[in-house]
Amino acid sequence: MVWRPSSFIDQDSIMYDPAKTPPTFVQDNLASGNINTKEAILRVTGANVLPQPILLQALKDSFFEHVHPLYYSVIDREDVSGPNASILVQQAVSLAGSLMRHGQDNMSLAEMQYEKVKTLVHVGFEPDQLTVLKALCLLSCWSPSSPYLVTLDGPWHWTGVASRMALQLGLQKQSTPEDTDVEPLTEEDFEVQDFGAIASTYMTKLIRIIGKITQLKTKKSGPTDEDVEAAVTSLRDWVTDLPDGLRLFSSEGVKKPFNQHRAEALIFYLVSIILVQTISRNTYSHWRTSAASFLAASCAARLYDEIRCRERAVHLIHFHAFLVLVVGVVLVSHQPQSQEKERIRDRDMEIVRSVLEGMSAKYGGARAILKKFQEIHREAVGGRVDEPSITRNETTSSQASSTAKIVQDHIGDLFPFPVDFCENMDILAHENNSTEEGILQDDALTDFGRWENFDDISSFMDVLGMDFTSIDGISG
Template sequence: MSHVMLESEALKSHGLAQRKYICNEGRRGLSAASLLNNDSLQVACWGRPPRLRQKDSDVRPPTIEDFEVPNTQSLVFIETTKLCTILARIAELYMERQHIQKAELSSIDAALCEWVNNLPENVELYNAAGQRKSYYRPASEMFIQYFVAIVMSQMLTYKERDRPWRVSVPSRVAASCAAFLYDEILCREETVFLLSNHGFFCLAIFLPLICHHPQSEAERAVRERDIATIYSILNRMRDRYGDAGMVLEKMTNLRDAVEKGSRQNGGGPDFILQESDVQAKDLFPFPLDMCSEINLLSVTAPDQQLPRNDVSQPLSEYNDDGLLGFSFMDFFELDLNLFDFMVDNEPNAFSAHDDF
C-alpha cells in the first residue's frame, strides 16, 4: 500500500479525512501520529510485532495548532495520541523478556493519573459540578480506551508472579465504567462506528467482570448487566469484523472455565490489594453515580498493610523466563488454575466460592 493510501486510511480511522480541518503544515504530522496510534493499538491489543516503534520515531505529538479548524474531535485525537503512547509502553513492558521494576509500574500509574486529571474541559465526561455532559461518542471511546489501559496496567503486576493472578479493585471499577460507556453507545445504536480494536477492549474488561462474584443480589444483577452489554456490543460488531466473533468465542470459553473452576476450587486465599504509590481514587476522578463499583475504591487506600502471609516478593527474585514474553492475547489463553476469583465477603478478598 502506498504512503498516500496509508495516510488516507489512518486519517479516516480517526475521523480526520476532511482536509478543511487540517492545515497543510500539520497534515503530515497528524498522518504520522495516526499511523503510530494505529500501530500502537495493534501491538497492545493483538500482540502484533510493531511496524513503528515509539523510541525509533521522531514524530512530535500533535497540537491544536496542527488543525485548521480546531474542534472537540481535534482535542480527542490529541488526547488519544497521548493515551496510545501509554498503552504502547504497557504492551512493551508486558512483552519484553526482562523483569518489570517497581519503578516502571509506578510510572505507568502516574502517567495514567496525569492523563485523566489534565484533560481539556471540552472532552471530559462530567462538568465541575459532577453532572454528565452531553453524549459525545468519540470522547466515550477515548475513555473506554483509558479504562482498558487501567486493566492492562494492572495485569503487569502479575506478569512474573508464581501465585494466582487476581483481579484488582481498580481493574474491576474500570471494567464497570467501560461497560457503562458501552451501554450508552449501544442505546444510541452507534456500535456501527466502533473499529475492530474494540473487540480486544471488550475482552479486556470482560475478565475482571467474570472474576468478580458479588454476594449481594443487586450487585450480581449489575455485574450480569455489564456482561450482557459486552456481549451485545460484540454481537453487533461481528458482521463487520471477524475478530469480534473470535473474541466472543474466547469469552464464552473463558466464562465456562471460570464457572467450572469456581465449582471445583471451593475457595482460595484471602488477598489484600498491594500498596500503590498512586492512590487508586486518582485514576477515577468521576462522580460516584457513574457506576456503583466506584464505591470499591474506598477500600484501596495505599496505607493498608498486607497480611504477613501474602506479602509481595521482590520481582528480582523471579528468574524463570518461561513466564516472560507473552502478549496480552496470550494472557487470555492461560490455565484458569492461575486465577483466583473475587468475592465480597471481605473488602479485598479474592477467592472462588459460588457458581456464576
C-alpha cells in the same frame, strides 16, 4: 516521468546522497510496472471508479463523523475534496466510512471498497508515496477474518506495511518511539482546532502510554517498581489534564450529554488501568481481580451501555473487540459479595456480550472473542471444578502483586469521577482505607484450569493477529 520520493538513507551510509538526485540507471518500467498490465487490471476491477457522488459524500461524512477524530487523523477533509483529490485516498475513506453504516448489506460495499483500495496499492496507481501511506493506515480498519485464519487481509499486515513504508520515507530514524524524529500531534498541527483536534491529540498521548506499557510487558529483565510507578503516574496525569471537552462530567459533577468520541476515549483509558497491571512478572497475576480492575471494567461497561442503547455499537472499530474482551474477563473473574452486586455484574456481562454480538457481523476477531467469552461464562456459571480454588488467604501473603499495590495507592486519582458514574464506585470508599487484604479478591476463573493462560494478557493480542508472546525472549 514521475519522480517519486527517494528512500531514506542515513548520512553515515556510503549510499548517502545529499542532493537526492534520482538514480538515472533505474528504468521507469522497472520501478512502476508494466503500464498495459495496470490498465488491464483497472479495467477489469474498476478499482479507480469511485462510488456515485451522493453515496461517496455520504461515506466521506460517515468517516469524518465517526472514525476520523480519534483514530485516523492522518486524513484531512482537503485530502478528499476538490477535482484533484486522490482517488486512492477517496476509496480508502469510503472503505472506513462504509464500516460505520448499519445493516448487513453494507459489508458487501465495504468488501468492494477494500478490494479496490488493495488493487490500487498493488498496481502503484498513486504516485505520491505520502498519499499511499495515508491509504495504508486506513486499510488497517479492515478486519473481517477470524484471528485463527492465516491471512494478509487484516490490520496486522497493513499496519506493518505502513510502518515499513514510513521507514523507507525516513519519517523517523528508528522504529521505536524513543528515537523518533517526529513530534507527537498537538492541536496546532490541525488546520481547525476543534473538538476533533483535541480528541486526536489526547488519544495519541494515551496510545503512547499504552505503547510504553507494552514495552514494559516484553522487557527481558522485567519491570521495576519504578517502571510501574511511572506508567501509573502517566495514566493519572492523562486523566487529570483532560480538557473540558473530553471530560464526562462538568466541574459540578453533572453528566454531560452523550458524545461517542468522548466515551470511547475514556473506555481506552479505563482499559489501560487494567493493562498496566498485566506487566507484573509474578507467578500469579492479579490483574483480573484487583479492585482497580473491577472498577475500571464496571465503568467501561457503563460507557458501552450508553453506546449500545443508542444503537451506535456499529460505529465501534475492530480493536474495540480486544477492549471488550479485557473488560469481560475481569467481570467474569469477579465474585460478587451480595445478590445485588451479582445482579449488577451479570447485567454488565450481558452488555459485553451484546456489544460483541453487534460487532461480530463485521469483525472476525469479535466473533472469535464472543464464542470464547460465552464458553468462559458458561463454565463460570456452571461451577465446574478442575483443580482446587485459590483463595485470598492462600495468595495474598505469598504472591500479592506489587503492581496491584502501586495501582491501589493511586486508585482515588485514577478514578476522578462522581459516585453515580456506575453502581460500583462505592469500591473507592472501601479501598481508600483498605490494607493488603483488601486489594485482591477471589478469582472465579481459578477453578478452571484451562483458562490459566488468561493470567498473561499477551494471549489476548491475537485479536489483531499480534502474538506478543513470541517476542518475550528477544525484547530488551
